[in-house]
Amino acid sequence: MIWKKRGGEVLGRLLLAFVWLTMSVRAAEAPDLEEAPIVRSLVIQGNRRIPDSAIRFHLRTKVGEPFDPRRVEQDVRALYAIGAFRAVRIERAAVADGVRLIVRVEERPIVRRVRYEGVTAAQEADLAQRLREAKIELHPGRPCDSQEVWRARHVIARWADERGFPWARVESEEREDVGSASVDIVFRIAWGPRGIVRDVVFRGNQAVASAELRKALRWLRPRSVFRRFSQRGVYTRARAEEDRQRLVAFYQERGYARADVGEPVLVPIAERGRRVHLRVEIPIREGPQYRVGEVRVEAGESSIPPAVRAALQALEPGEVYNARKVQGVLERIRTVYAAAGRIPMRADALQDFDEATARVSLLFRIEPSPPLRVARIEFEGNRRISDRLLRREILLREGELYDESRLDRSLMRLARSGLVHPVDRKDVELDVDRERQEVTVTIRVREVDRQGIWMIGGSNGVGGGYLGVMYRAVSVLGLGEMLGLEAMAGPRMHNVLLDLLVRRVANTPVTLGLSLFSRFSRFDALSLGALDAALDRIWYRQRGIRLSGSYPITEFSSAGLGVQIERVRATPLLPGDPPSRFARRTLAVFWNRDTTDATLDPRHGATWLASVSVSGGDVAMMKSSLEYRRYAPDPFTDGRHTFAFRGVLAHAAGFRGQIVPSFERFFSDGQLVRGFSVGEFGPLARYRVAVTPAEAPGQAGTLSGIAAIGGDSVAAWQAEYRVPLATRFALVPFFDAGIISVVHPIEGVSVLRATNALVRTSTGIEWRFRLPLLGQPLRVIWAFNPTRVDQWVRLGDGRLVRLRERAWRVRALLGGSL
Known part of the structure; x- marks a missing residue:
């Protein structure tokens, strides 16, 4: 007890001494404002553009107050912070009853x-x-x-x-x-010279051949004939560092976890004008190849979710170490916790290397937060578009558990809304309140232009290529609506379209669309040059209105209904008849599903589009179609190249004794089978129709011959492999197959069997360049057509005509691609 009492007295004395010492130091440091001189005047000198009042506004020192040196230092820093002065100095001069301060400034010159x-x-x-x-x-x-x-x-x-x-x-x-x-x-x-890579040499590699290492490079590769206009083979420091990191990743994916790739050494080979040809030497120290040892996970809790244990099974002890696989497992573990609203405070994959056994023990250490609820969802950058319109696209709800997968899907919905530019994860900020177990989600957006006029261009099926202008206005009424007016024209078509689209009508998932249109198209139904051109030219004109609505079934799919009322004037199916006029009403049901990652040039995902329409009035027919597209990145090129596939099925049939009119039949459009141009292939038929002498003089009441009648069924399959060579330029090998056939017989018409239901195929290479103003690809197609028609056909008057489709084709198209 005595020692405790003495110890308490000593501690108390020490505390009193510490308090006394602290107060003494502060008293010594504090200026004696009572004895400080008074600032009697404050003069500003050296300013030419900035008025005295603006400078005085930033000064804390005031006339009539005691002089404080620390406040003067703060004033100097404040004036520098304005950014308008090159030099700032405050001088002190003694006067009879205080001090006079002179603020001398040197302004920065104006640019x-x-x-x-x-x-x-x-x-x-x-x-x-x-x-x-x-x-x-x-x-x-x-x-x-x-x-x-x-x-x-x-x-x-x-x-x-x-x-x-x-x-x-x-x-x-x-x-x-x-x-x-x-x-x-x-x-x-x-500028200096431009470095052109002519050779790449690796120094020190033994386990991996140099040829394999060159395949891992993206930029430091000798330029080939096909890449003459690309940036590959042009040396830059940034590209050299990117390729160095790619080599490190290449080794780490093959077990060489401690491989060291040094800085490239440049050896000039030759100099030609402003170009220096280089040999790039890359030093490499491979080290041993490691295998996976023990794999464990620590999450700071007794139970590990089954999904986490399932993710760990991807790493089997004894297999070759792969850094990318380890990172993938770590991301899957993080996703499991994030989907449950538990944002990991820390997620690491700790690696313990055993040099003796060449094994790597892996410890996945996760520190998950408690389940977090969404406190608020906020938006930054939107000025015209209200938060209400943006919130309609967000699947997260305030007060519910945070789900990272829902956040990612919400960003995709925002990008497809048409209200803002595409948004990704770098535009999202998460503010986590650990005490209240809440998270505030802030999404930075960039609005699209409220209205504007753009040039457009592309391909309109059998109508061919076109150019035009488009006016678009977004959310002028504050409802998130989109109003568009398009006018386009080409050698064989001209269209005018006015449409209004309103999403999330009355805060429901329903989307409504209203369109007014006027279309005209004409094309050669058979471009063989062997028949009378008057028999092969087809044209039609459509004017009408369309009202449509759609409702989302799932996050990626929707179904809809459309009603169209129109008047059509078109050429008849067979020669000898005058142009026909139709008034028809069409009811269409459609369904679509879209999981692609982008609107232009998607890299992965798929789309489905199915529709069935029934027409009444002067045209009684039913038409159905199904289209499928699939995109997949090439794993052997780390996703740089893309596989693309497309399949099309469509069928049309008349009822009530009517046939499918000419403007609704299927003709080759130059897109489904790229080696054949518009109207180059399709079913041909012998016809014999009764005509009056006024319609066909000298035909004795009949008119006969061969005509291209189009098909009532079409099927096609396309496949291509996209190889990007530059920012806007790509090389695309392709293979297409398509068939157009007549299934339903037509009275008075005998379809030529050699041209009906014949599969046309085409393969070749397409050079694709995306035009900067139009946003559409300019496509140059070089194609070989293995299956094609080459035979003689006898006409009704006894003449022999050779139907011959070309084997080799070079075509240029604007717009339209997979």
Whole structure:
């Protein structure tokens, strides 16, 4: 007890001494404001553009208050923070009854002009955009900041490196006009030579052949004939580092977990003008090949979810170590917890290397949070589009458990809404409140233009290619509606379309659409050049209105109903009759499912589209179609290349004794089988029809011959392999097969068996370039047609006509692709 009492007294004395010492130090540090002189006046000197009042606004020191040196230091920092001054100094002068402060400033000159020397006008525009993206503020009318000029030089150097000039030099000069207090900033770009890779040599590799390592490279590869216009083979520092990381990943996926790939060594081989041919030498230290040892998981809780244990089974002890597989297992474990609303605070895959046995023991350590509920869902960046319209696309609900898979699907729905530009995970911020076990989800969006006019172009089936303009307005009424007006024309068609689309009508999942249209198309139903052109030209004109509605069945599929009322004027099916006029009403039912990852050039996913329509009025017919598309990344190229497939089935049949009219029959459209142009193949038929002398003079009451009548059934299959060579350029090998046939007989018509239900095939290569203004691909197709028609046919008057389809074709198309 005595020792406890003495110990308490000692501790108390120590605490009193500490408090006394702290108070003494603070008292010594604190200025004696009672004895400090009073600030009697404050004078500002050196400012030319910025008024005194604006400078005084940022000063904490005031006239009539005691002088405080620490407050003066804060004033200096505050004036520097404005960014308008090159130098700031506050001087103190004693006066009879206090002090006089003089604030001396030196203003930064105003940027008058920014010039770039050594670049073209297009390059200057691209460079200015790059500086804006880097948030470098060097604009006329703003103060010149030398630090910003230094940053701009480095951004320009990286920009030149990305264009294939790694040895480019960037210099800057600030030409100041003292009289006007302005400055001209001049950037001089000396491009230097462009490095072209001619050979790649690996030093130190023993377990993996150099040929295998070259396949892992993306950029540092000698340029081939087909890649002459691509960026492959052009050396840049950024591409060299990317390929170095790819080699590291290549080794780590094959068990060489500690492989070291050094910096490339450049050896000039030859110099030709502004190009230097290089041999790139890459040093490699492979190390031993490791295998998987013990695999464990720690989650800080007694029970491990079964889905986590199932994910661990992908790593079997004894198999060759694969870093990508380990990362995939870690992501699946993280996804399991995130789907249950438990965002992992930390998720690591700890690796313990045993050099003696060449084994890697893996410990997956997860620290999951308690189940989190969504506190709030907020949006940033939307000014016109209300939160209410955006929330309609979000599957997460406030107050419910957080689900990361729902968040990903919500972002996809936002991208497809047409209200904002595509959104991904980097645009999402999660603010987790561990104490309240809540998470606030903030989604940054970028609205589409409220209205605008764009050029459009593409291919319209048998109507062929077209160019036009499109006006679009988004959410003008604040309902999320989309109003569009399109006018397009081509050599064989012209269309005008006015449509209105309203999504989530009255806060329901229903989507309504209203369209007014006027269409005209004409085409050669048979482009063999062997028959009378008057018999082969088909045209039709449609004017009408369409009302449609759709309802989502699942997250990726929907069903809908459409009603169309129109008037049609078209050529008859057989020669000898005048153009027909129709008034018809059509009821259509459709279903679609879309799981693709993008609207343009998807890389994975599938789409289904099925429809059935029934027409009445002057045309009694039924038409059904089914279309399937599938996209899959090529695993052997790490997803850079893409497989694409398409299948089409369609059938049309008349009822009440009527046949399918000419404008609803199926003709080759130049898209299903790429080696055949519009109207180049299809069923032919001998016909014999009664006519009046006024309709066909000299025909003695009958008209006979051969006509292209089109089919009532079509089936096609397409496959292609997309190889991107540059940003907008791709090489696409393809194989197509298609068949058009007449199933239902037509009175007075004898279908030529050799042309009916004949499978046409085509294979070849397509060069595809996406045009920047139209957003459509320009396609140059070189095709060989293995199956085609080549035979003689006797006409009704005894003449022999040779029907011969070409074996080799070179075609150019605008728009339309898988």
